[in-house]
Amino acid sequence: MDSQQSAPEVFDQVYLDIRARVLQVAASLDRIDRSEDAETVQEDRRRSLIQQGLELLCRPGLNRAEQIQVIFSDPYQSGWNAPEATE
Amino acid sequence: MYFFDPHVHMISRVTDDYERMARMGCVGVSEPAFWAGFDRGSVDGFRDYFRQLTEFEPTRAGWSGVQHFTWLCINAKEAENVELSREVIAMIPEFLGNPGVLGIGEIGLNKNTKNECTIFREHVDLAMKTNEQILIHTPHLDDKLKGTRMIIDMLLEDDRVDPNRVLIDHVEEHTVGAAREEGFWCAMTLYPVTKCTPSRAADIIEMYGDDRIMVNSAGDWGPSNPTAVPDFIMEMRRRGHSEKKIKKIVYDNPVEFFSGSDRFEFTPPDTLWETSRAAADTD
Numbered sequence: 001m002d003s004q005q006s007a008p009e010v011f012d013q014v015y016l017d018i019r020a021r022v023l024q025v026a027a028s029l030d031r032i033d034r035s036e037d038a039e040t041v042q043e044d045r046r047r048s049l050i051q052q053g054l055e056l057l058c059r060p061g062l063n064r065a066e067q068i069q070v071i072f073s074d075p076y077q078s079g080w081n082a083p084e085a086t087e
Numbered sequence: 088m089y090f091f092d093p094h095v096h097m098i099s100r101v102t103d104d105y106e107r108m109a110r111m112g113c114v115g116v117s118e119p120a121f122w123a124g125f126d127r128g129s130v131d132g133f134r135d136y137f138r139q140l141t142e143f144e145p146t147r148a149g150w151s152g153v154q155h156f157t158w159l160c161i162n163a164k165e166a167e168n169v170e171l172s173r174e175v176i177a178m179i180p181e182f183l184g185n186p187g188v189l190g191i192g193e194i195g196l197n198k199n200t201k202n203e204c205t206i207f208r209e210h211v212d213l214a215m216k217t218n219e220q221i222l223i224h225t226p227h228l229d230d231k232l233k234g235t236r237m238i239i240d241m242l243l244e245d246d247r248v249d250p251n252r253v254l255i256d257h258v259e260e261h262t263v264g265a266a267r268e269e270g271f272w273c274a275m276t277l278y279p280v281t282k283c284t285p286s287r288a289a290d291i292i293e294m295y296g297d298d299r300i301m302v303n304s305a306g307d308w309g310p311s312n313p314t315a316v317p318d319f320i321m322e323m324r325r326r327g328h329s330e331k332k333i334k335k336i337v338y339d340n341p342v343e344f345f346s347g348s349d350r351f352e353f354t355p356p357d358t359l360w361e362t363s364r365a366a367a368d369t370d
Binding site: 002003004005013063065066069070072073074075076078080081 | 199204228229230231232233236237240241244259260261287290292293294296297325326327328
């Protein structure tokens with residue numbers, strides 16, 4: 001890990017940015033929920049993906065960005081190009 | 088700081104963008120062939136496009152003192168038309184001897200379909216038969232993880248492919264590791280919404296190091312910023328990284344990778360004036 005700054009320095013640098021983005025997410029979800037037919041969005045697969053991403057953010061640990069990318073990704077099947085798989 | 092934008096579709100940008108890029112330190116660009124905003128209907132449409140990439144764009148870039156290089160292919164979005172794709176692949180060698188052509192690209196996958204895989208493998212075969220480097224487009228959003236892994240699988244199928252002569256582009260947090268583990272070069276695209284931000288690109292550098300990796304703006308038809316590389320430079324400086332480290336990512340690494348092509352006749356900016364004078368003196 002090649003970071004040149006301490007955690008408090010990084011936190012000072014990004015605090016307002018994180019605060020603004022959390023607010024933007026909250027406002028966007030509020031906007032959906034106050035609009036007509038809000039309940040239909042609850043059935044939308046993409047709303048579930050966002051929920052999974054938000055829950056992951058609340059958990060401790062590293063590599064949150066990579067894990068959220070995986071949540072929003074189609075599954076990969078290894079061996080897809082094996083001769084028997086392509087016949 | 089001088090920088091090289093190793094992936095930017097200048098054909099979709101105005102001449103003022105070259106000027107702004109040059110003012111911010113851009114000394115070179117590499118422009119892969121891509122989608123024109125519509126599916127082209129004939130091989131002659133591609134022939135005219137390749138003439139534009141190899142003849143006019145280097146001239147237009149030169150008006151701002153930017154050196155222009157290019158890559159040729161039919162992009163994955165149009166690869167669903169297998170018959171046309173094969174006609175284009177057969178025509179590409181007409182242009183491979185032109186100055187500034189660095190190889191085959193940007194080939195890859197878009198929706199990870201069987202036809203896209205067929206045309207990807209045929210492009211790789213062309214690159215191997217003509218001893219060209221390869222620049223690879225990886226899919227967008229939900230398709231990226233699966234498509235990147237499929238691309239790596241197909242490259243590993245072919246014993247002739249040297250990973251050191253292949254650049255896998257548009258990597259993000261979930262794909263950079265797989266590409267690097269197999270020894271490929273990587274690039275991160277700085278897009279406002281759909282790819283990496285300058286901040287996330289800097290995070291990836293801090294986690295994975297600065298070897299065999301670069302950043303680009305990919306500026307194209309959609310929302311994009313041809314001066315995104317300077318934004319990355321500023322983010323790295325803000326974090327306290329050295330000028331030497333930043334220069335390695337935005338200048339040294341692209342120059343090192345592109346030097347794998349015999350047609351990369353790049354004049355470093357520090358000697359550009361002397362080279363121009365020498366050429367004028369011999370006229």
